[in-house]
Structure formats: C-alpha cells, structure tokens
Amino acid sequence: xxxxxxxxxxxxxxxxxxxxxxxxxxxxxxxxxxxxxxxxxxxxxxxxxxxxxxxxxxxxxxxxxxxxxxxxxxxxxxxxxxxxxxxxxxxxxxxxxxxxxxxxxxxxxxxxxxxxxxxxxxxxxxxxxxxxxxxxxxxxxxxxxxxxxxxxxxxxxxxxxxxxxxxxxxxxxxxxxxxxxxxxxxxxxxxxxxxxxxxxxxxxxxxxxxxxxxxxxxxxxxxxxxxx
Ligand SMILES: [Fe+2]
Numbered sequence: 001x002x003x004x005x006x007x008x009x010x011x012x013x014x015x016x017x018x019x020x021x022x023x024x025x026x027x028x029x030x031x032x033x034x035x036x037x038x039x040x041x042x043x044x045x046x047x048x049x050x051x052x053x054x055x056x057x058x059x060x061x062x063x064x065x066x067x068x069x070x071x072x073x074x075x076x077x078x079x080x081x082x083x084x085x086x087x088x089x090x091x092x093x094x095x096x097x098x099x100x101x102x103x104x105x106x107x108x109x110x111x112x113x114x115x116x117x118x119x120x121x122x123x124x125x126x127x128x129x130x131x132x133x134x135x136x137x138x139x140x141x142x143x144x145x146x147x148x149x150x151x152x153x154x155x156x157x158x159x160x161x162x163x164x165x166x167x168x169x170x171x172x173x174x175x176x177x178x179x180x181x182x183x184x185x186x187x188x189x190x191x192x193x194x195x196x197x198x199x200x201x202x203x204x205x206x207x208x209x210x211x212x213x214x215x216x217x218x219x220x221x222x223x224x225x226x227x228x
Contacts, residue, residue: 059204118180
C-alpha cells in the first residue's frame, strides 16, 4: 500500500470513530515528531505489545475489497514475562463489502463485536486439524451466550450490539453487509499477529508499504522503522 493511501484511511477512521463517539488513548494522535520527542523507555509497553494503528490489505493490493482497519488498544506479550496482561482489545473498521479473508488462530479465542453501523456477516468453518483446509462439518459457535449450530460456510449476520465468540481453529471470514460500514470491537486472549494467524489462502498479515509521503500516524509496524 502507498503511505498516502494509509494516511487517508487513518483520517477516515478518525472521522468514523468520532462519529460513534469512540475515543482512543492519547498516543493515537501522536505525530512522528511527537513520538521522536518521547522518552521511549516510559512507553516501552506500546512497542513491546504492539499497541496502536494497524491496517492490512493482506498483501493483495486492493484494500477496498480485501482489507481491514485496526487499532490495538490493549494487549500483552506472552514472550516477555514482565507483561502479565492476559487479554487484548481492538477496535476495527470493515467498510461495506470489504472482506477480512478466511483465517483462524492457533491459540487466540476472540469475541468479535458489532459496535455500530450496519450488519457484520461471517462465514465459518471448522479447521481440518493441522492444515489450512476447511472442514465440511457443522460449526458450533456462541452468539452472546447462545449456542448455535450452523452448516459449514453458511452466512451468519450480527447486528449492532451483537457478538460472536470465535474459538481457536475456527476458520472465519467476515465483511460489512452492503450499504453500511461497521465499527467492530475485539476482546480476546493476548494477540500475536506474527505467530498465531493461520490463513486459508496465501496472504500477508501486514501490508508492503511504498513510502510516497510522511506518515500521518505511525502504524505498529512503523515503530522499529522510524524510532529505533
Ligand atoms: Fe480472527
């Protein structure tokens, strides 16, 4: 993705969060100059636990069709004993018909919550153990405390306020239903995007960035590049 496209998407995300009165922590509004002025030893947790802005086009180069916008608000790091936090929270945006590609997690259990906007549509499959393949068996999933059994791949939509609990090894793909962007919450175990994602098809978790202008905000993947 071009940096100019990322900057534009972050500005659009800020507008959407404002519209929903969803407030982000102070470091969300830091500029590159603000970051450079900081005593980095005092905000080490932000870097170690990958807190902050995040965007992906899954390396496919068509963000509007296949992509997800994210901000990690809190997280731990299971590889660093100084962090005892066992949970994570993200706020995300799926634009109308913008698909988060089929994936599952080895360890992470996550509640994906429709925080407002239109409906969020899921397609779910069990994982064929130890592979990246989808099973044809019925899926058991909990929607706000209610256990549902649905055929593999059947579309299930959640309205604003509703959530699904996605257990480890449950393959999921999701997108905002046509006509309405969705602000999505995620409450989960500690999140490690470098090791815990299993993709059904070849894709990347982080975009390849072409630097055509200054970053408006730093992404989690930018800290190393711009600050250290
Ligand atoms: Fe996921």
